[in-house]
Amino acid sequence: MAEPGLFCQINTAASGPAETAKKHVPVITVQGDAKVGQPFAVTIKVGEAPHVMENGHFIQFVDLYCGHIYISRVDFTAELNKAEATLTIVLQHEGKRTLRAFSRCNLHGIWEGTKEVNVGK
Numbered sequence: 025m026a027e028p029g030l031f032c033q034i035n036t037a038a039s040g041p042a043e044t045a046k047k048h049v050p051v052i053t054v055q056g057d058a059k060v061g062q063p064f065a066v067t068i069k070v071g072e073a074p075h076v077m078e079n080g081h082f083i084q085f086v087d088l089y090c091g092h093i094y095i096s097r098v099d100f101t102a103e104l105n106k107a108e109a110t111l112t113i114v115l116q117h118e119g120k121r122t123l124r125a126f127s128r129c130n131l132h133g134i135w136e137g138t139k140e141v142n143v144g145k
């Protein structure tokens with residue numbers, strides 16, 4: 025059943041019951057070291073605990089941002105996808121950056137997960 029309160033905000037690990045957060049907060053993993061202008065892989069997996077991907081209840085998409093800058097969106101299809109994607113990205117500025125991933129569940133709204141990366145020379 026849809027939970028209307030969750031649709032009025034960007035939810036985080038601190039939102040809603042812990043059981044719900046565990047299945048919706050995107051977990052970002054970075055492979056290797058991030059270097060200015062060099063491609064590197066970022067994996068976004070929705071939930072520490074797997075989320076169902078059934079027709080009536082599924083993760084519709086994930087968006088990836090670096091700070092407030094939009095990078096990518098991946099759409100998912102119920103029954104035919106797992107809510108997980110690996111993207112190859114390139115960051116153009118040195119220093120600490122925050123990768124932010126947003127997942128949208130059709131019943132539980134939008135959830136944000138973050139990962140700090142140190143972009144080297």
Ligand SMILES: [Fe+2]
Nearest residue numbers: 129130131132
């Ligand atoms: Fe959900």
